[in-house]
Structures are given as C-alpha cells and as structure tokens.
Amino acid sequence: MWRKTNNGLIGTLILTIIVMSCSTQDQNPSQVTKVDRIDNSGTNAHYISNRAPLLPSALIKLPVAAVRPEGFLKEYLLRQSKGLTGHLGEISAWLQKEDNAWLDPEGEGSWGWEEVPYWLKGYAHLGYLLDDPAILEEAKIWIEGTMNSQRSDGNFGPKHFDGDKQDFWANMIMLYCLQSYYEYTEEERVLKLMTDYFKFQLSVPDDQFLKGYWQKLRGGDNLHSVYWLYNRTAEPFLLQLAEKIHRNTSDWIGRSHDLKDIHNYYEVRGGGEVPDWYRDQIDWHNVNHAQAFREPAQYYLLSHNEQHLEATYGNFQIIRAYFGQVPGGMFGSDENARPGYADPRQGTETCGLVEQMNSDEHLLRITGDPFWADHVEEVAYNMYPAAVMPDFKSLHYITSPNMVLLDAKNHAPGIANSGPFLMMNPFSSRCCQHNHSQGWPYFIENLWMATPDNGLVAGIYGPSTVKAIVGEGVEISIKENTQYPFRESLEFQIETPYPVEFPLYFRIPSWTSAASLRINGERIKDNISGSGYIKILRKWHSEDIVSLHFSMKLKVKTWAENSNSFSVSRGPLTYSLKIEEEYIQRDSEETAIWDSKWQKGADTKKWPSWEVHPSSDWNYSLVVNGAEPGLSMEVIERPWPDSNFPWTPEEVPILIKAKGKKIPSWTLDSHGLVGELKDLPKQSAERVEDVVLIPMGAARLRIAAFPELIKPL
Template sequence: MKNIFSLTLISAVLSVSVAAQSPKPVPEKYRELPLSAIKPTGWLRNQLQIMRDGTTGHLDEVHPKIGNDNGWLGGKGDAWEETPYWLDGAVPLAYLLDDKPLQQKVKKYIDWVIDNQRPSGYFGAMTKDEREKNVKVDVANCASGDDWWPKMVMLKVIQQYYSATNDPRVIPFMTKYFRYQLQALKSCPVGKWTEWATSRGTDNVMMAQWLYGMTGDKSLLELASLIESQSFPWSDWLGNRDWVIGAAAQQNEEHWMRRHAVNVGMALKAPAINYQRTGDPNYLKSLKTGFNDLMTLHGLPMGIFSGDEDLHGNDPTQGVELCAIVESMYSLEKIIGITGDPHYMDALERMTFNALPTQTTDDYNAKQYFQIANQVHVKRGVFNFSLPFGREMNNVFGMRSGYTCCLANMHQGWTKFAAHLWYATPDKGLAALAYSPNNVTAKVGAKNTDVTIRETTRYPFEEGIQLELATASSVQFPLHLRIPSWCRKATVAVNGETVQTPEGGKVIVLNRTWKNGDKVTLNFPMAVSTSNWGRNSRAVERGPLVYALKLEETWEKETEKDEGDYFNVFPKGDWNYGLVDKIVKDPAANLDVKTVKPVTDSFIWNLQNAPIEIRASAKKIPGWKIVNDVAPQPVTDRNGHFVGKVDEKVETITLVPYGCTKVRVVAFPVVK
C-alpha cells in the first residue's frame, strides 16, 4: 500500500458530506519519500557508518538498561522510553545503509510488539496487572495498561519500518490500536500515568493522522482531536507570548514541564500537525510567532534554543540538551513537509550542521548531556544550568553523562536528517530542501517513471552542488530546489547553461523534460558575516555554518564505578579574546577565509578535519575569566563594545566550523 495521504486529504477537503464543524484536512506541501529512497554518500554515509559501528548499532550490547531482560521483547526490563528511542534512530539507519544484520536486530523488537498485540488492540510490554493478576487489558479495564507516552515513540518506529518494508501487518496493527485508544482515552486519558504523555501528545496525534492518510478512516481524525484536547495546548502557548516570556523569567519548580527543552523541541511541530488536520491558518501564525519568540529570547548562535533542562535565555553560557536538538530537528522536518516554508529549512540546516555534531565523540559512543555555546572547557561541575545535577556529570562526554535518555535518543538526529534531504511534490516531482551527498531514487512524472538523482557536494563547507540524473527514458517532471536565505544570489545551471540566478530564501522550480545524464549545478556563494546574540555578542558566519575559536584540545579520561568512563576536555591556548570592531563593520574586508584541507568521504566532524579556517583580528580581555565553571559574557555598551581593560596588542586568531569543536568561543565580545 503506498502513501495516499495527499489524495485522501484533498478528497476530505472537497467532500460536501463533511459537516461544517468537522476538521478540513489539508495536503502536505511536500510528501516524505519511502525510507529506502535516499542513500547517503560521501561524508554523510561515513557519519552513519560510524553510528552503525558505535552505539547506534550496538546500544543493546553496551547499555544494560536496554540489554537486560528487555520489556519490549517480553522481559521485565526497560518497558518505557529508552528502547523505543534507540529504535527510532536505529531503524532508519538500518535501511539507509541497507545493513542486513542491523535490520534483523531491530526487527525482532518490531516483531515482538506486533505479534504480541492484545486482542483489544493494546500493545507494549507486559504490564504489572497482566503479569501478577492475569488481567487482560481492554477498554473496560484500561487502567491495567500502562503509560501512553513510550507507545507514541514505538508507533514512530513501526511507521518508519513500514515506510521501508511495506510490511502488511502494520496497517491492521495500528488500526486496531487506535480503535482501542479512541475508546480507552475516555476513561484513561493521556495524562493518567505521566505528564510526559500529556506534554508530548502531539507525537500521538501525528501518527493517528498518518494512518488517516493511509486509510481515510475519519475516526482517526476524531482520535487526533481527542488526544490534542487532553494534551498540553502547545499551539496556544506558542502563539501566546505570555508563555515564552514566562519561560524566560521563571526557573522554579512550577510548570517546569512546559519549559522543558525536549518537550518544547517535540512541541514545535504541534501547530503544523494541527493545521494539517484542521486547515486553520491560525495554527501557522502560532508556529511563526512561537518559533520566532523562542529563538529571540532563548536562541543561541548554533541554531538551537537553550535548555539545560529548562529554557534558559540567550546567554552564551547556557546549555542545551542533546535530546532537544534531535527532537527539534525532527519537528522541523515535519514542519517543512506540511508548510513548505523555506524559513524552517534554513533553521534545520543551521541546527544540524552546527549544534548536532559537536555533542558526540568521533566514534559516537559518548555524548554530552548539555553543550554550551561558549564552552571554554568540558569537565565535571555544576555550571549555570537550570538542572545542575549533584553528580556534576552534565557537561562531560560519557555514555552515562546526565540522564541516559539522550544516549538512547541521539540516534535519530543524523538518520532522520538524511531521510529528509528530499521530498516528493504534489506535481509529481522531487524537491531538494536540504543538501548533503546522497543518491535518491523515486517515481516521477505522469507515468511514474523511475529516476535516480546523484547529488555530489562538499556542502556545507563548499558552495557547489551537482545533481546528475539517471533515467531509462526521458521524463517531464518538476525539480524543486531550495535557495538558502543566507545566499544573496545563487546560480542555477542545467548542462552548463545558466537558467536562473535566484535570490535566497525561496524554493525554485525547474519544470522540463529530463533525459539521462542531465546535470544541474547549483552555486551558493558563501559570504562572511557577523550576527548579534545574547549580551551584545557577535558570531562569525559563512553559509550555513557558524565559526568558533580554534582551541587545541587536551582530552582526559576518567572512570568512576557509578559513572563509567567519561572525558574532560581542556583548551591548550588562551580563549579570552574579543573581536576588533572593524570585523563587525566590514566582515568581507576583514575576515580571511582559507580552505586548509579537502572534505573527503572519510570526513569526521572534529578539529583535525576542519576544512575551512577564518583568520580574524582580536585582542585579549585580561579580566574575562572562568567563574563557577563558565565564562560569563563581558559587559558591553549599547554600541556593542566592551569598555573594560583590553590588551593593546592585536592578534590573529583562527576560527573553524563550530561543529568541529569541543572547546571554543563562538559568541565574542567586540573591542575597539
């Protein structure tokens, strides 16, 4: 069964039998491709292979919480979120890489879940009442079931598996479960067991609406509306500035779940999901308002909002949880498909190429719970986090640093980004909405002709992208191409002939008859610039990348019985520099960009592989020192200048892509 979401939704919109008060679903602007359609190549494939060889492919072997007597395999072990979290990244990885052993590993969990669905439709690990009282979980005694929340994640896992395999068991499985849930929620509401389910109900709504797109069963829209009514009203909050202002002002225990950054990252897609179901454009206004306010009050230079764990303002010394990054990325990927708005495409790339790679080790076996924008060292400590942890383990690199939710959840970041490089279009074409090396194969045009597009690029480091088409016969179809907003004017050529020179911030369409071997070349000139951030700091940017001070690193490995192995990272050189003000006044004339090494297929996001360096003039600020484990941003005047004592000597500092660093300064004070 193929995805008929767009056709079903259009039919629902046009149907005269739908009552006036009924939701009026709208089709996506762009439709997700099957999981098997996109095959990463180049450095992106290498990143996924590292994950396969590391914790993504072997978490069940190295993380006892998942490996021991797993509840999702019928045991008495983990029956909550960590196993579904892991599978939510491991399943797409298995099919993106065509890795048969990993496919078999993840499939045993999916098989157990599907094969052990209860007659009522309920699914999941065996509950306490089932084990101890031999009670059958059904609508009449839904209280003998368990938390709705982890099932929301497992539904995402099974949906991705279906996208890759078309397993005929999936649609009946989901249909049966959602029929159970529609009735059970009336006496066992979303928040019966945990507030996590209440705060994250959008993921449940999203999956009900996905199944509606497959089957057209209108009871699924009723279910989606019911779940939404029992969950946190994120769409209202995002559209109402009182929420984000309150989150900025309050760091107490009251209402902390609505400030929890992972909840917020998941909730970003709520207005888009609700718009998809109802067609109400006010939801899109709420999304625009909420995302803008969130990034204004809490945004950090690497493209993510603070959240350590709560939203915590825009000071460059605030942290952000790894789970918040990967969940925000996924929300943006869903928002892009529903709205087609290039603003969110830019936001996705900025977050992916800056915030994501810096928070894991090269081998993908250890992670930071919280990263900091201006991170002048990585070590045990309390720091200035809203959740400081008496264990002092939130900032180090380790498997058990912070909570292990991120150890399980970090795997969806790169995998889902790779799976959303391309989308299908309503006009039977293809859309490249984010860029990285890959091959995509899909059916296009009036006759559903197979076409493969090979994307060759060293983006985001270099300006050029080449798309080469392979098709057995000529075929007419539209090719949608995103032009990033940071690009002032792009060049688009077909077979060497320039066909468009569009400005940034839009999606252009090349609608023509394509033949085998046709080549589309995109050039996005990457000018250097500076941007303003918290406490009047400045960050240096080029293309989709933010650049940070290059500091040679000293890694120290430590081990403790309860914490396992972990790493501290310290800088070898001085970090307390301010950028001279001429850089802000004229970045192009005063920043020197150098390509220092090629981006190869074996590229890893680390200091040794950083391919681009930017030389900048700077002066030391002697009084800028570490206080309580962070480097508080120096005070500046309203003109943006630090007015304290500054060394007279002008030095040349080197900046590298933020994603290649572990210790750094990215938000610089400005000095005269």
C-alpha cells in the same frame, strides 16, 4: 501577487525563463520558475499524500531508504553503526532482552519505557540506509517483539503507568519505528496493529487519556501517527481520535497561561516575580519544547485554522526571543529554560537538538516553508556535530554556543543540572544516550521529498542519492555530489531509463544573495536571491547535470538581547574560535550521570569517557569590520580530508583567519563555567593578535558568541 501567511504579507515571486538547453540528446526547452512555495493544488500520483479532509500535503515524505547518504553523511552513519548506536544493545541496561517488557507478549518486565524505541528509531534506520544485514536482523527482533505484544483490547507494548493512568508516551515513539518498518517492508501487520491500537485509544475515556506530564505535552507525536495511518486506510474513526488527541494535549496554542498549568521546574534568577512573558508557553523544558511546539501546526492540517499554524511559528519565536539570542539555532535552556539564564554558556540537551531537527523536518513537509529547511541545516551542521565525539562512541548531555571546559564536575546552578552533565560519557544519560540515534538518519531521509505535481525537491542539502518515481510513473535517480555546507557548489546528476518530463525543485537558502543555476554547463540564471525554490520543468535525459552555486559571504550578526555579542557565519555554518583541545580519559562508571545504567557483564573499559580541557587561550573577542566582514577576515579553503569526516579541528576543510584581542578579566567563574558576557568590559588594552575560526560543529570546545568591544583601545 501577494498572499497572507503566518509571517504576514509575503510576495510570491514568479520569474519564468524559457531557455533552449543544449544536451547531447536534443535541443531541450526548459521552463525555469522562482517561487516562494511549491504549488500543492494537485496530488502526487505515486506517493501517499494527505487525504481529505486533511489539508493537501505541501511536500511528501519519500519511503524509508529512497534517499541514501553519500560522502561525509555516509561516513557519519558508518561511524554511528560502529559506535554507540550500533552497540547500545550490548551495553545499555534498558536494551537487555532478558526481562524486557518490549519483548514480552503481556508487556511485563523491568525494562520498558522510552529507551528501546528512542534507540530503535535511529538504529533500524542505520540498517535501512546502509543495507546492513546484522543491524536489520537485530532491529527485527524488537519490531517483531513489539507486534507480538498486542493484546486482545488492541493495546500493545509495556504496561507502563503515570500514576494510575496508562503512559502512552513510549508507544508514540514506537509508532515511528513501526511506520518506518512498514515503509521499508510493506508489512501489512503494521497497519492492523496500528488500527486496533488506535481503536483502543479512542475507547479510553478522556479523563484517563494523555494524563500526567510527558505524554500530555507530546501528544503531537501521537497525532502524526494517526494521520499517517488515515492517509493509508481512510478509516473515519481516526479523525475522531485526532480530535481527541488534540483536546487532551497540552495547550501549545494559548498564551498567558496560569502558572499552575506550567509544570516544568522553573526558577527566577535572584528570586522575584516570574515575568509575564513566561506565561506565553505551556512548558519550557528544552526537549518538550523542541518536539512539541509544532503540535498546533499538526492539528492545523485537520482544523484548517490559520491561527493554529501561526501558534507554532509563535512558539518557535517566543523561546528564541528570551533564550535563543545565540548562534547555532537553538536556545539556552539546559534542562529547563530559567528567567535570567540566557547567556551563550547555557545549552540544550542532545535530545533537544535531534528533536528540533525532527520538528523542522515535519514542519517543512506540513508548510513547504523553506525557513524550516534553513533551520534544520543550522542545527544539524552547527550544534549537533559538537554534541558527539568524532568516533560516535560518547556524547554529552548539554551543548552550548560558548563552552570552554568539559569535565566531570558539577556546574549547577550555572547550568540547570546537578552532576557531570558536560563531559563526554557513553552512558550519560538514559534519554540522550538512546535518542541521539535518530538525528542523522532522519535528517538524511528528509533531504529529498516528493512534490504534489509528481516531481522532486531538494529541500535540504547534503551528499546523497535519491531513487523516486516521477512524472507519469518512471523511476529515476539523482546523485547529489557536494561538499556542502563547507563548499559553495552542488552538482546533481540525473539518471533516467528514457527521457521523462517532470518538475525538479531546488531550495534557495535565505542566506545567499547570489545563487546561480547551470544545466549541462549552460548558464540559466545568475544572481538569484530570496528564500524560495527554483522550479525546472523539462524533459530530463540520463546524465543531465544541474549545477548550483550558492555564494557564501562572511556575515556578522549582533545578538542585541545578549549583551550585543556577535557571531560570524558563512553560508549555513557559524564559526567559533579554534581552541586547542586536550582529551583526558576517565572511567565511565565513575563519572556517569546518576541515572545511567549498563548491562551486567558489559565491559565499560571499552567505552571510556572523556574530559576535554583547553590547552590554548580562549578569552578573545574579535576585531571585525561589521559592515564589510571580508575586509577584516580571510576565508581559507583546505583540502577535503582523506577520512571523509570534516567535523574535527584538525580536518575541517575550511577556516577563517581573523584578528582578536584578549579580555583578561574573562575567566571561568565560580561554577567552573565560562564567564557570562554581561559581566565583561567593553574595551581591551591587549594587543591585536591573529586568531583562527573553525566551524562550530567541529569544535568540542568553542567560543561562538563573541563579547562586544565598542572601541578597541
């Protein structure tokens, strides 16, 4: 059968296989079905779902700490807890407790905007996911301080203004923190605080509400929290507030905006007129877009208007049509997307990376569309690891698909930021320094979700363990053993107190053409293809094992709108040229971005900055067989690293041997950036050489978008 969706006509493939799956317990029949979406006509009996009149939940977020990391994901969190996120409270000026407005009952203090809740989103989750008592204790200080700041009118938090209007933006972030705290503790005071606060917001006149810049663009975050509370309390006034938030949020649905309504800084390269397509987005700031493009889909849950859902898909596609013709899943905006600057050397803020991941996770729950799971993996496993040092003690502001030098120099106007925005610095900048903390914890908690039919879905893949209530009310656990995204195999071991029937779903990524499924070693289905989900309905026993194998073929993608450059991928990973990296330590105080601040007495010597310089040639393109990439490249699997951390050039467990040719005229340009692809010749007389490609997430220096060579000489 067929149904119309935001992407047009999509066939709903229903392939049902009844098998007798042998187990040690009994002859156990399994019903296996391939679907493009999970049926949401029912309502999960165990986890809070959307309450009418909101549209039914497509997928349901599990409570915080129901999903815990294993393998390299746990190693990432451990490094994060020992690194910058775990120690920002000791060094960041915005997190000092003295004179901090987040800890003052009246909301007064010198430090009181987005930095505390940005950091707390990830920091508290480290405590929840790692059961770290020190982190939990520290996080509780900030949570309690925030709850104690609520005033008689229902308002809470710092008294922060955008002009003469209250700035509601920072409170939107803190609401995320309070919601997670409630999910972890079931502290009822959170519900009361949010109820009283939302009554206060409803009382604010429209001409005083969500005015200014950041908060008006990011109203979708406020809307998310209103829905969260409505699904728990059913207070009718919350739906009124939801309508009010939407009508006062920037217009992410409309097209052909008047330029005076697009408030982000912009310039057109070489002067000239702003192109017509630039009017089709209300804002082009990279972080605003990454987190706010989803607002129409959020409002769609209340409006039921398909055009609102389509607007979110459209927003995603529009920015990528003009600035996203690059590998890694993001778009080349630096701070703000500028017409004429779309080369793969343009990048995205680290804030933009983690906010895009968060948006993808929201949209997976809202729509059930596996597209968003594919995309969050693309960003999380390609761009995000490269933005942060392996010890998680420093990061940089801008990460690009092509980036061959990280130093403390000013590279403007080649990038849209004036200052040392490329080097790895623990204090740069006040937004990314704090906001990057949410990336991995939020990703991990969304690996598994509940389904409307009292089942579970592995929607995003990574080593983990989930504990959840399924079927008629039985708590089970599933351990996902895998070295995905580097390896093709995933194994899921089920533990139940007694045999229990429930549906278990697994996402089939769009990039695989030959997935296979085994249950307890027995072949169930091979050559599964097409984005969607495999549903297995059966009575599960302890130690049942589901095995998935996703064939990862080498692929070459051409980016026609970016000088016909091309990239190489295998499964969810994109590969970049391996460049030898030389690390040069710099003084963090001397090289920090202008708005960086640290606490008085903080030992900045313990937190050095790093320049990364290339110590090998980088100006190569590849000689590939585009039709059959496997004929011109060889995949080499290496042992899994003892460190359990596969995101460095030395420890990647997989690489690709390829052939390349240097392009001698491809050098750094006058801005100190890798030369743009549009200026390069299409031929090279240089000899063919052996080159090595590694996953781009493991490369702090990288060439991931290769120049076109029409016919190598």
